[in-house]
Amino acid sequence: MSTNRHNRCRWRCKGRNASLVPFIFSLRHQNKTQPKHRKWLFHNRLLVIIAVLLVINELKRKDFSHKSTPGKSRACLAKGTEDRLVVAVRIRPLNLSETASSVVKVNGNQLVVSVVTPCASAGIYHTFTYDHVFNSNNIDSIDTQKQVFEIIACPLLDKAFEGYNACLFAYGQTGSGKSYSMMGSDPFSRDNSNQIALSCEAGIIPRFCYQLFQYLEAHREEFQVEIEVSYFEIYNERIHDLLCVKHNGQKNIESAGISVKKSQKCLKVREHPIWGPYVAELSIHSVDTCEALQHWLILGHSQRATTATGLNEKSSRSHSILNIMLNVTNMESPASSKVNQGRRSKISLVDLAGSERVSGTNDLHKREGVHINKSLLALGKVIAALADKNSRTFVPYRESVLTYLLRENLG
Numbered sequence: 001m002s003t004n005r006h007n008r009c010r011w012r013c014k015g016r017n018a019s020l021v022p023f024i025f026s027l028r029h030q031n032k033t034q035p036k037h038r039k040w041l042f043h044n045r046l047l048v049i050i051a052v053l054l055v056i057n058e059l060k061r062k063d064f065s066h067k068s069t070p071g072k073s074r075a076c077l078a079k080g081t082e083d084r085l086v087v088a089v090r091i092r093p094l095n096l097s098e099t100a101s102s103v104v105k106v107n108g109n110q111l112v113v114s115v116v117t118p119c120a121s122a123g124i125y126h127t128f129t130y131d132h133v134f135n136s137n138n139i140d141s142i143d144t145q146k147q148v149f150e151i152i153a154c155p156l157l158d159k160a161f162e163g164y165n166a167c168l169f170a171y172g173q174t175g176s177g178k179s180y181s182m183m184g185s186d187p188f189s190r191d192n193s194n195q196i197a198l199s200c201e202a203g204i205i206p207r208f209c210y211q212l213f214q215y216l217e218a219h220r221e222e223f224q225v226e227i228e229v230s231y232f233e234i235y236n237e238r239i240h241d242l243l244c245v246k247h248n249g250q251k252n253i254e255s256a257g258i259s260v261k262k263s264q265k266c267l268k269v270r271e272h273p274i275w276g277p278y279v280a281e282l283s284i285h286s287v288d289t290c291e292a293l294q295h296w297l298i299l300g301h302s303q304r305a306t307t308a309t310g311l312n313e314k315s316s317r318s319h320s321i322l323n324i325m326l327n328v329t330n331m332e333s334p335a336s337s338k339v340n341q342g343r344r345s346k347i348s349l350v351d352l353a354g355s356e357r358v359s360g361t362n363d364l365h366k367r368e369g370v371h372i373n374k375s376l377l378a379l380g381k382v383i384a385a386l387a388d389k390n391s392r393t394f395v396p397y398r399e400s401v402l403t404y405l406l407r408e409n410l411g
């Protein structure tokens with residue numbers, strides 16, 4: 001039995017789910033000449049890797065004529081490439097105990113990460129290659145929230161305005177820094193005029209919302225845009241609306257005393273013949289200012305299910321999905337042109353719950369853990385099936401609510 005298979009078996013015997021982790025790490029560079037990395041990654045409390053996966057999809061709308069726009073590239077996230085997928089890894093600062101036995105090393109070229117297995121004495125390690133590596137433990141490395149945002153999420157804005165759908169998500173073990181990267185700690189502060197402002201700790205989501213309006217301001221004469229937002233969580237395979245407002249009305253949002261009540265109602269997934277799976281009865285709010293969007297974000301984020309676990313004081317117990325929908329009308333195109341008819345795009349910013357070991361905790365925690373692991377396993381299977389070059393491979397989207405809802409973003 002090969003070392004690789006041997007370790008995988010050991011892992012399963014210990015009751016942990018090794019299959020949760022391979023997907024993100026097995027996708028990149030499959031057809032490239034870079035070192036072939038293994039299809040899986042160790043997954044223990046010392047592993048402090050967070051991966052962000054971006055997938056960009058072409059809008060299916062028939063009348064969308066971007067394909068014929070001269071001089072513009074097709075869906076790709078980096079200039080001069082055809083890449084629709086960018087995978088980055090972020091290594092959070094190690095605590096004292098982790099420093100002593102660190103299993104994660106970034107190789108010299110800053111794109112390759114080595115992970116040493118627990119049987120380091122046997123010299124077993126695995127290397128993985130990413131598009132970007134952010135390492136908080138190296139002072140020379142780029143790793144501020146701003147830099148991570150600019151490199152990973154900013155390119156999505158252009159693409160969204162071109163009419164592509166985009167999905168960005170963070171995956172990692174509990175406590176590895178997903179929520180920190182996606183939302184940040186205390187993402188908003190108040191400026192001198194008591195307006196909500198971004199703090200330097202703000203993560204990808206609040207920065208994206210802020211940057212969206214900056215972009216709009218800069219392209220005011222080019223585009224007319226309607227923005228809608230929805231925010232929900234998948235907790236124990238049930239969907240809760242995070243923006244359910246007691247007394248409906250956009251005006252409420254401007255007032256300090258906005259009354260928002262977490263919907264205890266479990267929402268259902270339905271399938272639209274053209275647009276694919278969607279959450280029925282999910283509240284969708286139209287926003288026209290950055291402040292309004294930030295208010296929704298703060299409110300939705302505060303409604304998420306979190307609890308203290310052994311590894312994280314404020315561990316997310318649900319997957320949260322923030323959808324920003326843009327209806328863009330290009331003002332510069334002639335009224336008769338198809339481009340002017342409008343483009344619709346959806347950006348999904350997903351903060352996944354952390355995979356974890358489920359033993360040794362109370363019943364509720366155990367149940368949450370089982371659901372989290374199951375849906376992450378399903379996500380792994382879906383991405384592995386998509387990455388499989390055999391186009392006939394069945395993609396099991398329906399294995400979890402998460403993958404079913406992300407179908408249009410992934411496939």
Ligand SMILES: Nc1ncnc2c1ncn2[C@@H]1O[C@H](COP(=O)(O)OP(=O)(O)OP(=O)(O)O)[C@@H](O)[C@H]1O
Pocket residue numbers: 091092093136172173174175176177178179180181185312314315316317352353354355
């Ligand atoms: N790059 C980083 N720089 C500084 N602190 C970080 C970084 N990444 C994570 N942290 C800190 O580590 C702790 C755990 O992070 P976080 O809550 O984001 O983990 P998580 O992966 O979302 O966990 P869970 O899945 O349990 O919700 C937080 O206190 C966070 O502030």
